[in-house]
Amino acid sequence: MNLAGKRVLVTGADGFIGSHLVEELLTAGCDVRAFVFYNSFNSRGWLDTLPPDRQNALEVFAGDVRDPHGVRAAMERCDVVFHLAALIAIPFSYHSPDSYVDTNVKGTLNILQAARHLGVARVLVTSTSEVYGTARYTPIDEQHPFQGQSPYSATKIGADRLAEAFYRSFDTPVVIVRPFNTYGPRQSARAVIPTIITQLLSGATELRLGSVTPTRDFTYVRDTVRGFVALAGADDAIGAEVNIATGREHSIEDVAHILIRELQPAARIVTDKTRVRPDKSEVQRLIGDNSKLVRLTGWRAEYDLKAGLRETIRWFSEPANLARYKAWLYNL
Numbered sequence: 001m002n003l004a005g006k007r008v009l010v011t012g013a014d015g016f017i018g019s020h021l022v023e024e025l026l027t028a029g030c031d032v033r034a035f036v037f038y039n040s041f042n043s044r045g046w047l048d049t050l051p052p053d054r055q056n057a058l059e060v061f062a063g064d065v066r067d068p069h070g071v072r073a074a075m076e077r078c079d080v081v082f083h084l085a086a087l088i089a090i091p092f093s094y095h096s097p098d099s100y101v102d103t104n105v106k107g108t109l110n111i112l113q114a115a116r117h118l119g120v121a122r123v124l125v126t127s128t129s130e131v132y133g134t135a136r137y138t139p140i141d142e143q144h145p146f147q148g149q150s151p152y153s154a155t156k157i158g159a160d161r162l163a164e165a166f167y168r169s170f171d172t173p174v175v176i177v178r179p180f181n182t183y184g185p186r187q188s189a190r191a192v193i194p195t196i197i198t199q200l201l202s203g204a205t206e207l208r209l210g211s212v213t214p215t216r217d218f219t220y221v222r223d224t225v226r227g228f229v230a231l232a233g234a235d236d237a238i239g240a241e242v243n244i245a246t247g248r249e250h251s252i253e254d255v256a257h258i259l260i261r262e263l264q265p266a267a268r269i270v271t272d273k274t275r276v277r278p279d280k281s282e283v284q285r286l287i288g289d290n291s292k293l294v295r296l297t298g299w300r301a302e303y304d305l306k307a308g309l310r311e312t313i314r315w316f317s318e319p320a321n322l323a324r325y326k327a328w329l330y331n332l
Helices: 016-027 045-049 052-056 068-075 090-095 097-118 151-170 192-201 221-232 252-263 291-297 305-316
Strands: 007-011 031-037 059-063 080-083 122-126 174-179 181-183 206-209 218-220 241-244 268-271
Touching: 007 016, 007 068, 016 031, 016 045, 016 052, 016 080, 016 221, 031 045, 059 068, 068 097, 080 097, 080 221, 090 097, 090 151, 097 122, 097 151, 122 151, 122 221, 151 174, 174 221, 181 221, 192 206, 192 252, 192 305, 206 252, 218 221, 218 305, 221 241, 221 291, 241 291, 252 268, 252 305
Parallel strands: 007 031, 007 080, 031 059, 080 122, 122 174, 174 241, 181 218, 206 268
Antiparallel strands: none
């Protein structure tokens, strides 16, 4: 499928990855409808920070993926749907698991039901590497067993399996897109890289972190959204679940030391027990196999970790951007 000229819907368009995906789709010549979370401030999240010409090129729909009627209205006349709207913070899922079921499972069901009845040509459902749990073998391919080590990951497993069921039961043209740990400009402070950068840029000499031994496959956001777009155009991806990963792993400690050297050489890492996840819930190791994505689309990561971190530091170093973050708080 050639996406140029297609009407596409992006749910979660106001968020971190969603806002970058919107920009990528506009560049690709798509007619973009951005589904943002309704709020009384009329905030469009990160879309409000895009250049005026980008904002003017968008059709914005304010709603809630938990509402099937609003979802169906948003999807009317759309050719392709990129479903990114979700609750994603793992610590908050310990506190409020019901909200994760409502948003991640029932919200995805609403998307799938509407896609089935409206005849949408392609639905890309966003998964997460957290569905795999701690790696039983590496690199993790799409055949790796699933393990729900947090309420968040359990709801994403449920959403993925609903997407598979709609493909198998109703021929709904679904692609399950599974990014590994995406990072970059605009990322929430609940994620580890913004947590480190904002503390260091704020002058902290004690860098407060949870466990630093887990490893992750960090993928720069521009590479992630290129993977989404490539999969939307790959007819052979329908019915598949596909990793977006670099195939390289780095420990939290290693990333922290890279950023300390760049930003605050006098800083040292201090363990904050409130940030340490329950032992059986912490995913200790993630490194993805991207061979399926490469085979289907020819995708290759353009950013290694150091290049991606440089871009991320540059963005966070802008005073107006840094001011949006509360570096002194633990963000659930």
